[in-house]
Amino acid sequence: MNEGTWIVYGCSPFVCTVEGRIPYLLERYTSVGLNVFPSLFKKCEYWLFNDNGVFTNLVKKNYSGEKLVVNSKLLPEMKMFYFRPGQCVIKNSYIIKPHYIFEGVSEISQHRNGKLLYSNSSVLSAINFALVNGAKRVILVGIDLKSDWGHFYDGERSSKSSHYIEMIRNKILLFRRYIEVLKVNKAADIDIDYVDISEL
Numbered sequence: 404m405n406e407g408t409w410i411v412y413g414c415s416p417f418v419c420t421v422e423g424r425i426p427y428l429l430e431r432y433t434s435v436g437l438n439v440f441p442s443l444f445k446k447c448e449y450w451l452f453n454d455n456g457v458f459t460n461l462v463k464k465n466y467s468g469e470k471l472v473v474n475s476k477l478l479p480e481m482k483m484f485y486f487r488p489g490q491c492v493i494k495n496s497y498i499i500k501p502h503y504i505f506e507g508v509s510e511i512s513q514h515r516n517g518k519l520l521y522s523n524s525s526v527l528s529a530i531n532f533a534l535v536n537g538a539k540r541v542i543l544v545g546i547d548l549k550s551d552w553g554h555f556y557d558g559e560r561s562s563k564s565s566h567y568i569e570m571i572r573n574k575i576l577l578f579r580r581y582i583e584v585l586k587v588n589k590a591a592d593i594d595i596d597y598v599d600i601s602e603l
Contacts, residue, residue: 407539409433410603411529412440412447413546417588418555421544421600428544428603435532437525439556440545441469449502451532453525455480463498470502472532474521478504503532511577524571530578540583542598547591548572568592 410432412418418425418440428434429446436447438457442465450462450469458480462471473481481498485491505528507521512531519531526546533541545555548571552563572593578584579595586593587600 405432407537408542409435409533409536409538409540410542410544411526411533411546412436412444412544413526414439414554414556415545415547415549415588415591416553416555417547417591418545421587422555424600424603425544428600432542432603433533433538435472435529436469437529437546439554441465443556449529449532451525451529453477453507453521453523453528458499459483466499471499472503472505472528473501474528475504475506475517505532511581513581520574522570522574523567524574527571527574530575530582530584534578534582538582540585541578542585542587542603543591543593543595544587544600546586546593547588549590549592 425444434447435449435451438452441447441450442461445467447469449472451472453474479493482493483491484494505517505519508518511520512518512535515535519528521528530541548568552561575593584595585598586595589597
């Protein structure tokens with residue numbers, strides 16, 4: 404395992420071009436899978452999600468021992484017990500206990516204080532999580548920030564405004580003060596250095 408290097412896996416169509424290499428990388432590097440990624444590529448160490456419904460619709464039925472990194476606003480969902488379709492109660496205990504609960508904040512956190520940068524994008528919290536856990540370098544796979552924001556698993560395109568994408572891109576660049584951030588897709592629309600995936 405390469406102690407100082409973490410890989411953050413997103414869900415862009417680029418994942419399909421490197422999927423044969425991913426199992427090797429999951430074995431070799433500390434990994435954070437975002438949203439749908441860990442349900443399709445097992446052996447991610449951490450599973451980070453920020454959106455309502457990800458736990459209920461994905462994590463519960465695809466969980467295989469990943470350490471869950473969860474925005475505090477989603478904690479009620481992680482305690483929901485469905486006694487009938489569409490009807491549930493919120494219990495006191497977690498269905499799957501989270502590994503790390505964070506509050507989304509607007510600044511980069513440099514310490515394990517339960518706060519991580521969040522601006523409606525999981526990638527920011529994932530990079531910040533790696534930083535507070537001592538990573539020296541974060542490599543982005545499947546995080547391309549292209550205007551035709553798509554997903555590798557269904558081919559669908561999401562509508563993301565150019566303003567939204569630019570905001571995420573600029574916040575990723577802020578991390579360069581604290582940690583090296585690299586991309587494996589040369590065509591990813593982020594102004595960070597490239598590393599060839601075959602060299603990892």
